[in-house]
Amino acid sequence: MEIKNQKGEDYPPKSLYLVMCGLLRHLREHGVHDMNFLDKNNPAFAEFYSVLDSKMKNLLDQGLGTDTKQADPISGDDENKLWESGVFGLKDSKTLQLTVFFYACKLFGLRGRDEHRGLQCDQFEIGEDSEGRFIRFIGRGSKTYHGGLGQMSINNKDIKHYCTPGPRCMATHFETYINAVGNDGDFYKRPLPAMPGNSIRYGHQPVGVNTLTKFMKEISQRGSLKGVYSNHSGKRTCATSMYEAGIDEQDIMDRTGHRSVTAVRKYKRLNDKIRKKVSNVLDPNSDVSLSMSKRNEQSDDDKEINLKNSPCHKKQKVRNALSEITTKSGVVNFSGCTFNF
DSSP states (O other): OOOOOTTSOOOOHHHHHHHHHHHHHHHHHTTOOSOOTTOTTOGGGHHHHHHHHHHHHHHHHTTTTSSOOOOOOOOHHHHHHHHHTTSSSSSSHHHHHHHHHHHHHHHHOOOSSTTTTTOBGGGEEEEEETTEEEEEEEOOSOSSOOOSGGGTTSOOOEEEEEOOOSTTOHHHHHHHHHHHHTSSSBSOEEEEOOBTTBOOEEEEEEOOHHHHHTHHHHHHHHTTOOSOOOTTHHHHHHHHHHHHTTOOHHHHHHHHOOSSHHHHHTTOOOOHHHHHHHHHHHOTTSHHHHHHHHHHTOOHHHHHHHHHTSHHHHHHHHHHHHHHHHHHHSOOOOOSOOOOO
């Protein structure tokens, strides 16, 4: 009832619950396994559960937790904008590093800081086969894959991405970057100033964790993108792009590394384009609604004309004529006739 954040304000309902989960995890890590105060069926903590439940409902009624901010995916238009404005490309060391960072997220479903901070050059392989040039990524430990006896039945992430030839060929960008950082050790190394004849240079020191955390924010600022962007936007872009293209959920999970359909569906949230499409269907002033209204206002005369010209109507006229002939003469014999309907 008394818990507050550093500003002395109430936490949102979900945050309050997550604080309780953190306390429970702390107890279990220290050997206390018989104090599950989130078990509503445990009479020892029934009052606690009831108070927490009431508090969360009350906070929701106050409007807390209704405006949840999530990292936005990079749309296709914004991605094109980043290329055209020079945020992505081979211009210099920083530009190339931001490019490979974003596409390591999008192409291979890597998480923001967690999977990038330990990334090594030898996890990437540039090759070519009958299908074309490709980048192969071999994953290691991650949030969803730790290895060991408990995950013997789970395969490590091993993705081969085939690249489209052209000025934005990712195989070329990744190969240029890996050669520049030395083909060994940490994947992200500090960019160095350009020198005559060599505009892409990197030092031996790895990029700091705090700098790596801000990469996506830096990309969005350089490109003047509007939205909420964090390093998690890259993985969300990966899942959202495949979702919009109608890719099967199992194939999405192979790229993102999720182990359940429920987990991957959290990334397939509606983007602004889909929301706009839904809005156009529902809004009374939209082009879609107005065109539907005009179709509904078609006059009865037009409908009658359309009915008379329809194939079904013509067939029925022939049937009526044949029926009338049969009624008058009793029997009708046809020989060498062709009927086209």
